Amino acid sequence: MRRFWLAISHIAPLPFDFLVKTGCLKRPAHAYCMWNAAKLAKGLGYNEISVAEFGVAGGVTLLIIERYAIDIEKQLGVRIKVYGFDTGVGMPQTEGAEDLPYWFRPAQYAMDVDGLKGRLTSAELVLGNVRDTVTEFFVNGDRPPLAAIFNDLDYFSSSCDALRILDTPCANFLPRLFLYLDDVVGSANEMYGPTNGELAANDWFNRTHDRIKIHLNQNLLPESHHYWRYQIFYAHLFDHKRYSDYIGGTDQLGIEDALRLQ
Numbered sequence: 001m002r003r004f005w006l007a008i009s010h011i012a013p014l015p016f017d018f019l020v021k022t023g024c025l026k027r028p029a030h031a032y033c034m035w036n037a038a039k040l041a042k043g044l045g046y047n048e049i050s051v052a053e054f055g056v057a058g059g060v061t062l063l064i065i066e067r068y069a070i071d072i073e074k075q076l077g078v079r080i081k082v083y084g085f086d087t088g089v090g091m092p093q094t095e096g097a098e099d100l101p102y103w104f105r106p107a108q109y110a111m112d113v114d115g116l117k118g119r120l121t122s123a124e125l126v127l128g129n130v131r132d133t134v135t136e137f138f139v140n141g142d143r144p145p146l147a148a149i150f151n152d153l154d155y156f157s158s159s160c161d162a163l164r165i166l167d168t169p170c171a172n173f174l175p176r177l178f179l180y181l182d183d184v185v186g187s188a189n190e191m192y193g194p195t196n197g198e199l200a201a202n203d204w205f206n207r208t209h210d211r212i213k214i215h216l217n218q219n220l221l222p223e224s225h226h227y228w229r230y231q232i233f234y235a236h237l238f239d240h241k242r243y244s245d246y247i248g249g250t251d252q253l254g255i256e257d258a259l260r261l262q
């Protein structure tokens, strides 16, 4: 069915949210996060947002995300600025066993920076170690609020450093963010789990932060056809000044109707 809808979409463009629901896009999890982040932005009255891929390598995924941003803007009218964070020279040194040194090596996944820049149409590369670049990222105050993070940095140490972007002022973000973690499932060689790599970084973040919490999405769990449902997380910025703005709208009215005695 996925192939069928994909083939149809090449002949006659289908609505982006339909493609998200059917899971037939090349990066369904990224599409899900971007679509829903843009919807949340629209509901709150933001007309532009940022999304960031942490760990770009050759740029295969970044180029796809860039395309999704255009499609979503056409449908929802929310502009999405795409950023890609990477050293530009591949994986840094591992910093401990939690970085999975049995599976990842320094200098792996090096980027052809000029080649990728030549192919990107709107996405911006943020080159350097995320340990340094995330703290500088919002300094000029000219970035749209960040609404989705795609973490493919592999290491525990790099993922912790990337999450430090959430230590910058709440105004740099939507009140709730969509997070995608790439290295959650993997193979019997990789052995990803809550004590290593990207997942362990989420745990570290929650242990060290009281007013921002990250958790696995619950709403996708019954959707067993979405193989990526264990890879989507939400970040709640409880101190964000827009956190409590009501977004129930017609969805909530439907629930209220269903619960009313006839």
Ligand SMILES: C[S@@+](CC[C@H](N)C(=O)[O-])C[C@H]1O[C@@H](n2cnc3c(N)ncnc32)[C@H](O)[C@@H]1O
Pocket: 053, 054, 055, 056, 057, 058, 059, 060, 061, 062, 085, 086, 087, 088, 089, 090, 091, 092, 108, 109, 110, 111, 128, 129, 130, 131, 152, 153, 154, 155, 157, 158, 161
């Ligand atoms: C698996 S690759 C990313 C693949 C890419 N997301 C894709 O789907 O095409 C991991 C990337 O993370 C980058 N990386 C890891 N730790 C980093 C750090 N501390 N700062 C910046 N980049 C880092 C590496 O340079 C590498 O290119």
